[in-house]
Amino acid sequence: MRKINIGIIGFGTVGSGVVKILRDKKSFLAEKTGIEICIKKICDKDLTSKRNVSIDKKLLTKSALEVINDPQIDIIVELMGGVHPAKEFIIEALKKGKNIITANKALLAQDGSELFALAADRGKSIYFESAVGAGIPIIKSLRESLAANSFSSIYGIVNGTSNFILSRMSQESCNFTDALNEAKKLGFAESDPTLDIKGIDSAHKLILLTYLAFGKMVSLKDVHIEGISQILPADIVYAKELGFEIKLLAIAKKEGDGLEMRVHPTFIPKTHLLSSVSGIFNAIYAESDLAGDLLFYGPGAGQMAAASGVVSDLIDLTQDIKAGLFRPTMNIVADKSIKRLCSIDDYKSRYYIRFMANDKPGVLAKISGILAKYGISIASVTQKERSRSHVVPIVMVIHEAEEKDLCSALNTIDRLDTIKEKSVAIRIEEV
Amino acid sequence: MRKINIGIIGFGTVGSGVVKILRDKKSFLAEKTGIEICIKKICDKDLTSKRNVSIDKKLLTKSALEVINDPQIDIIVELMGGVHPAKEFIIEALKKGKNIITANKALLAQDGSELFALAADRGKSIYFESAVGAGIPIIKSLRESLAANSFSSIYGIVNGTSNFILSRMSQESCNFTDALNEAKKLGFAESDPTLDIKGIDSAHKLILLTYLAFGKMVSLKDVHIEGISQILPADIVYAKELGFEIKLLAIAKKEGDGLEMRVHPTFIPKTHLLSSVSGIFNAIYAESDLAGDLLFYGPGAGQMAAASGVVSDLIDLTQDIKAGLFRPTMNIVADKSIKRLCSIDDYKSRYYIRFMANDKPGVLAKISGILAKYGISIASVTQKERSRSHVVPIVMVIHEAEEKDLCSALNTIDRLDTIKEKSVAIRIEEV
Numbered sequence: 090m091r092k093i094n095i096g097i098i099g100f101g102t103v104g105s106g107v108v109k110i111l112r113d114k115k116s117f118l119a120e121k122t123g124i125e126i127c128i129k130k131i132c133d134k135d136l137t138s139k140r141n142v143s144i145d146k147k148l149l150t151k152s153a154l155e156v157i158n159d160p161q162i163d164i165i166v167e168l169m170g171g172v173h174p175a176k177e178f179i180i181e182a183l184k185k186g187k188n189i190i191t192a193n194k195a196l197l198a199q200d201g202s203e204l205f206a207l208a209a210d211r212g213k214s215i216y217f218e219s220a221v222g223a224g225i226p227i228i229k230s231l232r233e234s235l236a237a238n239s240f241s242s243i244y245g246i247v248n249g250t251s252n253f254i255l256s257r258m259s260q261e262s263c264n265f266t267d268a269l270n271e272a273k274k275l276g277f278a279e280s281d282p283t284l285d286i287k288g289i290d291s292a293h294k295l296i297l298l299t300y301l302a303f304g305k306m307v308s309l310k311d312v313h314i315e316g317i318s319q320i321l322p323a324d325i326v327y328a329k330e331l332g333f334e335i336k337l338l339a340i341a342k343k344e345g346d347g348l349e350m351r352v353h354p355t356f357i358p359k360t361h362l363l364s365s366v367s368g369i370f371n372a373i374y375a376e377s378d379l380a381g382d383l384l385f386y387g388p389g390a391g392q393m394a395a396a397s398g399v400v401s402d403l404i405d406l407t408q409d410i411k412a413g414l415f416r417p418t419m420n421i422v423a424d425k426s427i428k429r430l431c432s433i434d435d436y437k438s439r440y441y442i443r444f445m446a447n448d449k450p451g452v453l454a455k456i457s458g459i460l461a462k463y464g465i466s467i468a469s470v471t472q473k474e475r476s477r478s479h480v481v482p483i484v485m486v487i488h489e490a491e492e493k494d495l496c497s498a499l500n501t502i503d504r505l506d507t508i509k510e511k512s513v514a515i516r517i518e519e520v
Numbered sequence: 521m522r523k524i525n526i527g528i529i530g531f532g533t534v535g536s537g538v539v540k541i542l543r544d545k546k547s548f549l550a551e552k553t554g555i556e557i558c559i560k561k562i563c564d565k566d567l568t569s570k571r572n573v574s575i576d577k578k579l580l581t582k583s584a585l586e587v588i589n590d591p592q593i594d595i596i597v598e599l600m601g602g603v604h605p606a607k608e609f610i611i612e613a614l615k616k617g618k619n620i621i622t623a624n625k626a627l628l629a630q631d632g633s634e635l636f637a638l639a640a641d642r643g644k645s646i647y648f649e650s651a652v653g654a655g656i657p658i659i660k661s662l663r664e665s666l667a668a669n670s671f672s673s674i675y676g677i678v679n680g681t682s683n684f685i686l687s688r689m690s691q692e693s694c695n696f697t698d699a700l701n702e703a704k705k706l707g708f709a710e711s712d713p714t715l716d717i718k719g720i721d722s723a724h725k726l727i728l729l730t731y732l733a734f735g736k737m738v739s740l741k742d743v744h745i746e747g748i749s750q751i752l753p754a755d756i757v758y759a760k761e762l763g764f765e766i767k768l769l770a771i772a773k774k775e776g777d778g779l780e781m782r783v784h785p786t787f788i789p790k791t792h793l794l795s796s797v798s799g800i801f802n803a804i805y806a807e808s809d810l811a812g813d814l815l816f817y818g819p820g821a822g823q824m825a826a827a828s829g830v831v832s833d834l835i836d837l838t839q840d841i842k843a844g845l846f847r848p849t850m851n852i853v854a855d856k857s858i859k860r861l862c863s864i865d866d867y868k869s870r871y872y873i874r875f876m877a878n879d880k881p882g883v884l885a886k887i888s889g890i891l892a893k894y895g896i897s898i899a900s901v902t903q904k905e906r907s908r909s910h911v912v913p914i915v916m917v918i919h920e921a922e923e924k925d926l927c928s929a930l931n932t933i934d935r936l937d938t939i940k941e942k943s944v945a946i947r948i949e950e951v
Contacts, residue, residue, distance in 0.1 A: 224811025226665030380655030
């Protein structure tokens with residue numbers, strides 16, 4: 090049986106998951122693929138920590154170049170994360186004629202264009218199934234199975250940490266900090282969870298989904314990004330009363346000749362499938378012209394789920410190599426109906442708004458007066474609680490308004506003496 | 521640009537959808553795949569009916585053999601349906617060195633083993649993405665993306681007609697016949713809907729999913745199959761009160777060293793994603809060892825959705841052919857932990873049971889006496905309605921019981937004078 094040698098750079102959680110699968114399922118995989126996948130070298134800066142697999146010490150090295158320069162290695166699996174030096178390693182590996190598998194969404198979102206171009210130039214492939222949704226086969230489905238489709242929108246719950254926190258807040262009525270601490274305790278959040286809770290990780294993944302679905306590589310700076318740390322348990326309670334769940338959505342959506350790119354907490358109708366995606370689960374909802382509205386759902390994190398995505402790339406690459414020829418991944422073709430990226434200022438939506446106001450007569454009159462000045466029309470108002478601190482939430486749903494008008498109105502309102510905290514506006518999405 | 525010629529056998533709804541995509545998206549597909557896909561011949565017995573695409577009359581023929589024997593054709597797309605003569609055409613085409621794309625689940629479920637063996641023997645492929653879930657990329661995902669995974673269960677809502685009828689009954693409180701008639705009017709049911717509403721179409725699709733997920737080709741006779749025609753609006757009302765929805769599920773599930781294969785109406789908890797799959801939508805829920813619990817969702821029917829699945833197969837095949845070598849689809853490897861097919865007699869479940877009884881004192885005592893005799897323990901009883909006909913539904917939920925005990929008990933109960941219709945038992949599935 091033909092052997093294909095691989096080198097792994099980054100022997101952390103996912104890396105050791107990959108090693109475990111390749112070892113535990115050696116004969117199963119060989120029988121399925123007709124190829125024996127051999128781990129030739131593994132690089133990590135930390136060679137002493139315990140992993141849940143034991144491996145031959147001779148495979149281990151601290152030198153990534155030793156892996157990349159090994160002429161017997163056909164595939165480099167980059168699982169170290171971070172932009173540098175992962176980028177330099179991948180470039181060097183492509184130049185040495187290796188195919189690449191990576192889970193590095195931050196790197197691909199930033200420098201994907203450059204890396205994909207280099208790979209095409211060298212007749213090699215970069216596979217990245219586990220970069221979005223761990224083991225959910227969304228990358229391959231968009232790139233291959235749905236290649237004949239054009240998309241009008243992609244809605245993703247693609248960050249397990251944020252979704253876990255919001256689900257906890259919804260199910261246990263706890264606040265953001267408690268939910269985040271629980272996520273950390275359970276291993277669902279990093280010690281520094283900034284990228285996750287601020288929506289940046291979701292934006293990285295959205296950029297990759299957009300690249301495949303719309304054929305455009307968008308810069309992170311062109312994605313409107315909001316995180317979830319401002320969400321209060323009260324917002325979730327109000328959302329439920331109004332028939333919604335709050336989810337951190339990553340959205341790419343055609344609007345006329347423009348493409349909206351945004352990540353933000355969103356009210357989704359409870360009747361929509363996405364509203365039922367809880368905990369660390371991820372889901373990608375895609376509206377396509379031929380195959381219709383599709384949903385892909387599964388765990389968005391976890392050692393074996395992510396490793397499953399990596400191994401699926403490995404299997405694809407072994408089949409390509411077995412065929413004896415470079416079989417390029419499908420060409421990415423830009424959606425020619427998209428002429429521009431939309432500005433969030435022009436975005437129109439219904440909104441949920443929470444004001445934190447002094448419980449005094451006349452507050453509501455002032456707020457609604459300012460909204461009216463900006464042409465914003467109120468659909469409903471709720472003011473239930475009375476707190477000892479005399480600061481009460483006033484909750485509104487407004488009819489469709491333009492983002493820039495709403496921002497101006499909220500800036501004015503937030504300067505009122507009676508308003509005690511920055512107001513929170515959450516978009517209501519008609520998925 | 522390299523051209524690949526295809527021949528289509530069966531120019532009905534899906535066939536004309538495929539032609540429409542290949543024409544409307546000609547340059548888009550060529551740019552993506554690097555291949556020009558040319559329709560060389562189209563066969564149908566009816567060459568006069570209007571389709572929603574106009575094509576060159578010279579492409580049309582009534583002779584399938586004329587298509588199959590054309591030496592310039594690389595791929596035969598079989599969309600005529602039915603077992604014969606589709607099977608003979610596919611065999612002939614494989615012998616002539618063609619690759620095959622088919623949407624024919626009935627044929628593959630019956631004779632797949634023979635056809636796949638012949639294809640392997642001839643170094644050719646049979647692709648069948650649109651045979652299950654139309655354009656949902658479930659076939660390719662199971663075969664390729666999830667190839668490293670072992671599965672413990674597959675739950676599918678895979679028949680759009682049945683799901684439309686049950687959704688209608690649930691949403692509009694109409695009865696089975698009215699819902700079926702509406703499905704027919706909207707084009708969601710065939711004039712003879714037997715295969716759909718009796719669960720046979722679901723069983724065909726289950727056999728294909730099982731083949732890919734568990735590596736076993738099961739005979740239709742080994743699948744326990746029940747349809748949906750016995751479901752009353754009252755059952756759906758009771759289901760909702762108890763926190764469930766009724767769905768026609770196709771289930772393949774490992775149980776010890778056995779594999780359960782069954783299609784039947786099922787109570788699913790409302791909290792489960794599958795319970796929200798409505799109308800003609802399909803969904804496949806798969807429990808895997810590495811990637812975890814996955815759901816694939818999308819329209820299960822419709823001209824363009826099914827055609828999207830066919831075109832995705834076409835794209836795969838063009839890439840294989842472009843690579844210049846036979847690139848076999850992944851080998852199917854049997855799950856060695858499965859030693860036998862389970863008998864439905866040994867199946868254990870909680871059940872919902874509806875008895876239609878004369879509204880007389882003592883009926884409930886008799887029913888529960890018989891159940892007790894068979895060791896069946898009642899969890900709850902509801903008897904609400906009083907009808908003018910004095911026949912009332914008595915509804916029970918029973919604790920876990922063995923199918924054979926329940927059948928024996930129901931046979932005895934149904935012979936009571938006071939029982940006026942065959943009792944209906946519906947399994948409650950802890951998905």
